[in-house]
Each structure stands twice: as C-alpha cells, then as structure tokens.
Amino acid sequence: MKLISVIGVSQSGKTSVIEKVIRELRRRRYSVGSVKEIHFEAFAMDEVGTNTYRHAEAGADLVTARGLTETDLLFKRHLSLSTILSFYNHDYVILEGSEDIPGPIIVTANTPSEVAARLDERVIAISGRISNDCEKYQGVPVINAMTNAQTLADLIEDKAFFALPDFPRECCGACGLSCRELAGAILRGERKRSDCVLSTQGIELYVGENQIDMVPFVQTILRNAVEGVVRELDGYQRSTPITIRLNPAGDPKTNQQSD
Numbered sequence: 001m002k003l004i005s006v007i008g009v010s011q012s013g014k015t016s017v018i019e020k021v022i023r024e025l026r027r028r029r030y031s032v033g034s035v036k037e038i039h040f041e042a043f044a045m046d047e048v049g050t051n052t053y054r055h056a057e058a059g060a061d062l063v064t065a066r067g068l069t070e071t072d073l074l075f076k077r078h079l080s081l082s083t084i085l086s087f088y089n090h091d092y093v094i095l096e097g098s099e100d101i102p103g104p105i106i107v108t109a110n111t112p113s114e115v116a117a118r119l120d121e122r123v124i125a126i127s128g129r130i131s132n133d134c135e136k137y138q139g140v141p142v143i144n145a146m147t148n149a150q151t152l153a154d155l156i157e158d159k160a161f162f163a164l165p166d167f168p169r170e171c172c173g174a175c176g177l178s179c180r181e182l183a184g185a186i187l188r189g190e191r192k193r194s195d196c197v198l199s200t201q202g203i204e205l206y207v208g209e210n211q212i213d214m215v216p217f218v219q220t221i222l223r224n225a226v227e228g229v230v231r232e233l234d235g236y237q238r239s240t241p242i243t244i245r246l247n248p249a250g251d252p253k254t255n256q257q258s259d
Contacts, residue, residue, distance in 0.1 A: 001088060002160040005095040006127075007118060008108030013128030013145075017108055018094050020149040021156065028153065030091040035084060037097030046074055085163065086210040092160065102164040102179035104187055106152075112137060121184030124159045125152060161186060161193045165213040172197075172215040 006014050006021075018034065025032050046053045046063075055063045056076045063074040081098060095101065099118070108128025109115045115126055115137055126137055131144035143152045169178040174197040177185060185191035198213055203223045205212045214222070226244065230236050 001085070001090055001163055002092050003085075003095060003101060003103040003163045004092065004106065004156050004160050005098045005101050005103065006106045006108060007097060007099050008128055009110070009114055012108040012110050012114065012130075014096055014108045017106065017127045017145040017152075018096055020145040021152060022094060024149040024153040025092055025156070028157075033088045033090040033093040035081070035093060035095045035098065037095065039097065045072070082166065082213070092156070093163075100166070100180075102166050102183040103161070104156075104159050104183070122180070122187060124187060125155055127152065159187060164193075164196055165198055167213075167215055174215075 004021075006018050008014050022032050022034065046056070052063045052065050052074060056074065061076065063076070065072045065074065081095075081101065085093060099105070101122075103122065104124045105118075105120075105122045106125045106127055107115055107118045107123050109118075109126065109130045110128070111130065112134075115130065119138065119140070123140055126140055126142045127145045130137075131142050134142050136142055141155070143155070145152050164179045164183055165172075166179050167173075169181070172179070175182055175191070175195050177191075179196075182191060182196060186193055186195075198215075203214070203219050203226075205214060205222070226242060230242055231238075
C-alpha cells in the first residue's frame with residue numbers, strides 16, 4: 001500500500017486535486033482508498049439522539065450502522081493513522097490534510113507564501129489554484145490537476161512507495177534517520193525503501209490480519225523470549241521458522257470437545 005498526502009489551506013483546491021488523482025489512478029486500474037483529516041474540533045459524524053449515538057453513550061466502543069447502500073463504522077475515539085490504515089488494503093491511499101506522514105506530499109496553495117510554509121523534503125509537487133500562475137517553485141514542479149491529472153498521476157507512480165512506519169529517531173533510528181527523514185532521503189534518491197530495517201525484520205507479529213510494526217529492540221526481546229522457550233521443547237530445530245497462534249479466551253476453537 002502506497003501513501004500520498006495532499007495538504008494545504010482551506011479553499012486551496014485539496015479536494016479537487018484528490019478527485020482528479022483518484023479518477024486517474026482508477027482509470028489505470030489501481031485500487032484507491034482515501035482518508036480525510038478533519039481539523040474542526042467539534043466534528044462528529046453521528047448526531048446526538050440517534051440510535052447509534054445512544055449505543056455509544058451506553059458504552060459501546062465500536063458502533064456499526066448498516067444500511068442498504070452504506071455501512072459506517074463509528075469509533076468513539078481518535079484513532080492513530082496507522083490504526084486507520086490497517087483497515088485498508090489498496091494499491092494507493094490518498095490522505096487529505098495529513099501533514100505528519102513519512103511519505104510523499106503534494107501541497108495545494110493560492111500563493112507562494114502558502115507553499116513556503118509547508119515546503120519540505122517530502123513535497124514532490126505543488127498544485128491547486130497556484131498552478132494557474134506558475135510551473136515551478138524552488139525546483140518543485142507545479143502541476144494543474146484540472147488540466148493535467150495524467151502528469152500528476154505519473155509523478156505519484158514514480159515517487160510513492162510502500163508506507164513506512166512512523167517511529168521517531170530515538171525510538172528506532174536503525175537506518176540512522178527518523179522515519180520522516182528516511183522518507184525525504186528516498187524521495188531525493190539518496191536512500192531506498194528497503195533501507196528501513198522493518199522491511200526485512202526477522203520476526204513478524206500479527207493481530208488478526210494486521211501486521212504490527214516493531215522497532216529492532218522489541219523484535220530482539222520477542223525473538224529471544226520465544227526461542228528461549230521453544231528450544232527447550234522436543235522437535236525444536238535451529239534455523240527453522242517458528243509459528244505461534246494465540247486464540248482469544250473463549251474462542252470456540254479453544255473450547256472444542258470431541259464427540
């Protein structure tokens with residue numbers, strides 16, 4: 001799954017750019033998901049007094065509203081981006097308004113000053129209303145998505161890479177950079193996506209179908225704990241993969257009885 005984020009001030013053309021990008025990527029037979037970041041503090045999809053609102057007020061952590069043409073999952077808390085993305089399994093996911101990602105960014109703007117306030121090493125293109133007035137800004141291409149969505153999609157195909165984790169340098173830093181710094185180095189052509197040590201981690205942890213990213217320190221602890229127990233058991237063979245599956249307490253698979 002490859003990520004691309006479109007950021008900019010309100011009324012700078014973010015949603016219009018995203019519409020064009022999604023349509024062009026879909027035309028190219030890619031599957032595409034999207035995430036809209038809403039910065040309005042009082043935002044809530046559910047309305048006070050509805051049945052689903054009453055479910056949540058009674059204590060339900062997750063409420064699902066299923067209609068004939070739409071199904072909505074309502075989490076009554078703020079989710080991290082990594083948690084949200086665990087629900088996606090698409091070729092590309094387009095983020096609107098997410099600035100804190102270790103991946104490529106398109107900035108939409110009305111004026112050069114709006115671009116300058118958001119320009120960093122992750123920005124691969126500039127679009128939005130400013131694209132009517134210039135073709136390049138400090139070496140970054142300015143592309144009009146309304147008239148040239150193909151070029152913007154070409155750039156996304158060339159620059160976007162599989163999602164990196166988002167650990168600060170002090171938490172991991174095994175590649176010598178933070179995840180966001182590594183993203184910038186990849187986009188400059190100085191590093192590769194495979195330089196992230198988690199790309200070749202020797203131990204994998206899944207909760208359900210979702211793989212959990214672990215920094216090298218945690219990987220080492222988990223590997224040593226598992227191998228320390230398993231090597232004492234009959235059947236252990238060095239350098240052979242080990243699989244452990246934990247079913248939840250009360251799962252029917254753990255309570256089956258023979259006839």
